Amino acid sequence: MENRNGEASNNNNNARLAIMELANMISVPMSLNAVVRLKVADAIWEGGSNAPLSPTEILAKISGSEGGGGAGGGDAENLQRILRMLTSYDVFAEHIVDDGPQRRYSLTEVGKTLVTDKNGLSYGSYILQHHQDALMSAWTMVDEAVNDSSTEPFAKANGEPAYNYYGKKPEMNNLMLNAMSGVSVPFMKAILESYNGFQGVKTLVDVGGSGGDCLKMILEKHQSIQLGINFDLPEVVEKAPKIPRKLDHTCI
Structure with a gap:
């Protein structure tokens, strides 16, 4: 009986x-939002050294960078x-050192996704895009999706649906485009290494x-394709870069 009571107590705890x-x-x-804004991954990576x-050494590297820790x-x-x-x-790996109270940190494979590549892309934009004030305020109203499903939580929190809202906010729209590029480019690169369905x-x-x-x-990989059409919203197509070679940007 005592064992059962002890087991129940452990389960409750x-x-x-x-x-x-x-x-x-x-x-x-x-x-995650904080380390992206502070550009911690880029400071540790530093061209591939990792x-x-x-933390003090990281701060010394980011304090003078745009969006970094500032002059203080x-x-x-x-x-x-x-x-x-x-x-x-598993975003960072921790290394214990004997010469002081501070640990040292390097990037894991997960952490490396936050490093900005030569095209200015990383998963950092995806993180920032998902934690903008407008979207965070919508999360506080998820219960309203149950109480009244006629209007989505984002619209209740911000006055209009998400894509309408983003279309009127250039910096939010640009962040979303960067987020989508940062996520999709690595996956498409992997797909094109083995998928032959575009032939x-x-x-x-x-x-x-x-x-x-x-x-x-x-x-670029399948030169036999005669025409490529990028089909999206007007404000998205407007920002999309022109690609020379049989590519048409079309609005929804």
Whole structure:
């Protein structure tokens, strides 16, 4: 009987801890948001070195960069707290050193997705796009989707549907385009290494093609395609770069 009571008590404790962890899960995306804004991944990567750095060393690299820690240098202790927490989610690798209280941090394979490539792309824009104020305010109204499903939470929070809202906010629209490019380009590169389904295609339409990055990559690999059409919203097509070689941007 005593063992059963002890087991029940442990289960209850685990349940309480589990719900507390779920309640605090916002700390993960918000910490990701912070390291993207601070450009921590680029500071550690530094052209491919990925040498483990202490928070103080990271701050020294980002303090003078655009969007970095600023002239004040930043707070190394608070940065270390963020890095240690994200280490538990395999974004960073932690290295213990003997010469001081600070740990050193390098990028894992997950963390490397936040490094800006030669085209200015990374998964960082995807993180920032998902945590803009307008979208975060919509998440607080998810219960309203149950109480009254006639209007989506985003529209209730911001006065209009998401794509209408983004279309009137150039910086938000640009961030969304960068986010889509940052996510889609690596996947399309992997697809084109093994997928041969575009062979023999003469006209290719990418519905919701955003900036046209994927379509451009397909056309470059499959020269037999005579026409590529990027089919998207007017404000998206307007921002899409022109691609020389039989590519048409078409509005929905």
